[in-house]
Amino acid sequence: MIDFNFEKNCYGCRNCENICPTKAIRIEENKEGFLMPVIDEEKCIKCGMCNKKCPFLNLEVNKEKIRLNKWYSCYMKDEEKRKESSSGGIFPILAECIIEKGGHVCGCVWNDKLEAVHVVTNKPEEVNKMKGSKYVQSDLNETVVKIKSILNEGKIVLFTGTPCQVAAVKSYLVEEQNLYTMAVICEGVASPKVWRKYKGYIEEKNHSKLKDVKFRSKDIGWEPPVMKQIFKNGKIKSQLTYSTNIYGKGYLQGLYYRKSCNNCQYKYDNYNADIIVGDFWGADKELLKETNNNGISAILINTLKGEKIFNEINNKVTKKLIDIESVVKNNKMVIKSNKKHKNRDNFFRNIDDLNIEVNINKNINMSKQKQLKNAIKEIAYKTKTYDLIKNIIK
Ligand SMILES: Cc1cc2nc3c(=O)[nH]c(=O)nc-3n(C[C@H](O)[C@H](O)[C@H](O)COP(=O)(O)OP(=O)(O)OC[C@H]3O[C@@H](n4cnc5c(N)ncnc54)[C@H](O)[C@@H]3O)c2cc1C
Known part of the structure; x- marks a missing residue:
């Protein structure tokens, strides 16, 4: 059964869900809005397919x-x-x-x-x-x-x-x-x-x-x-x-x-x-x-x-x-x-x-200086003068 710190390392690719023969893995959005695996241990038959297909666990392969x-x-x-x-x-x-x-x-x-x-x-x-x-x-x-x-x-x-x-x-x-x-x-x-x-x-x-x-x-x-x-x-x-x-x-x-x-x-x-x-x-x-x-x-x-x-x-x-x-x-x-x-x-x-x-x-x-630069850039964009200021304001 796949088991590592999902919150920190999982890429959210769904390979584990897609490969699981018993549908023991489903993917849900966490509080932050990212897809994470949720495992139903009762359905898991420990075939190990999820581990084999996980990109986090298979860097060398x-x-x-x-x-x-x-x-x-x-x-x-x-x-x-x-x-x-x-x-x-x-x-x-x-x-x-x-x-x-x-x-x-x-x-x-x-x-x-x-x-x-x-x-x-x-x-x-x-x-x-x-x-x-x-x-x-x-x-x-x-x-x-x-x-x-x-x-x-x-x-x-x-x-x-x-x-x-x-x-x-x-x-x-x-x-x-x-x-x-x-x-x-x-x-x-x-x-x-x-x-x-x-x-x-x-x-x-x-x-x-x-x-x-x-x-x-x-x-x-x-x-x-x-x-x-x-x-x-x-x-x-x-x-x-x-x-x-x-x-x-x-x-x-x-x-x-x-x-x-x-x-x-x-x-x-x-x-x-x-x-x-x-x-x-x-x-x-x-x-x-x-x-x-x-x-x-x-x-x-x-x-x-x-x-x-x-x-x-x-x-x-x-x-x-x-x-x-x-x-x-x-x-x-x-x-x-x-x-x-x-x-x-x-x-x-x-x-x-x-x-x-x-x-x-x-x-x-964002520093005050950066905010000011950004405001100038936006005005220049809106007034079609961006080309004139782009080399002055980086
Ligand atoms: C999330 C993200 C972050 C990026 N960060 C950088 C960066 O830091 N530095 C840098 O140089 N380039 C970055 N790029 C790449 C750059 O913006 C162009 O996508 C890349 O140069 C391809 O340009 P193109 O004109 O050939 O593609 P386009 O014709 O614009 O085609 C876009 C391609 O990107 C893919 N794509 C679009 N959105 C996503 C997405 N959300 N997830 C996965 N694939 C997607 C499409 O499938 C397609 O293949 C990033 C792209 C994305 C999607």
Whole structure:
């Protein structure tokens, strides 16, 4: 029977629930809003399958034997399509390549309640919904079981998600030649409960349900990211994702990450996806100019399988070999987990009692100087003068 400190280390992938032959494990949301296993000891037959499939317990099994360690700066040549993605638009090209081969793609979409969930599909219009980073933990539900049955039909599958989710899928499926994996560089995943509360709060404030949310709208380009909220009553609200939107600010500081994110095993040394994609925040001015500030990714080609598929999309991307230092310089979460936020416990203690905006505001760390800078940035964004101030106010 699976047994470790779930609250601290469980990734919430549901592998134990999905594999259990007697349905002795169910998954429930804890007080913080994260999925955790609950075990019915009477139903457990001690077969040990849950231990075998758990990504937390199988780090060694999950390690890639041959790693290529080739980093590239990379972006999709089609500029209009690239604008629909969070960074360089690598995901949709990989997905298209897999679908053209008769395969399926698994990734994260907003469902009709705007909850982040993983789905498996071979329909391009569904794959379109996977574009864009959703800064909340996605529920893998039973996708791993569906992937297994598609692989059993001899078809190929591309799984995309956070590094721990890739580890979960690889723990469950083991040595699958037809499985391709792409992980995003990940700083941490936010609590679905916090997202629900924030969503409810802005819906009330705007007298309308939300229709869509983009955390990384490229309204004024890739940098700075803009969070766009589209309401059913036609209202559209846009704010700078990390400097002025309250949910984005709390997320960036790690105020409501899952606890396992503060202790993530699946950082650089243990990356095991075929391809890892993130934002190339360290790109120099010339490269940024070349991309028209419409997005650029840093890509790690990690395995031979990753290299094979990356070579197949060659004519659709512009790429250049780079060194890891240029990526890590502005993206420390490639190599290490963020430290636990000092006010995390306080924030979650009040999660059910305080208004979400008040609770986030009370607990984020922000100097007066930083607040002032953020206010100036927001005014500049609203008055379309951001380009003029961006190099003065960092
Ligand atoms: C929670 C999260 C944290 C991130 N943190 C960083 C970071 O610290 N530094 C950095 O450089 N990059 C980070 N990224 C990655 C970055 O934002 C882009 O997702 C990545 O560069 C891929 O860009 P793209 O243009 O190729 O993909 P897009 O075309 O935008 O496609 C988005 C891809 O992300 C997947 N995805 C979206 N939301 C989720 C989710 N909630 N859970 C799992 N998978 C999801 C989709 O399945 C799809 O494959 C993060 C992404 C997420 C989802």
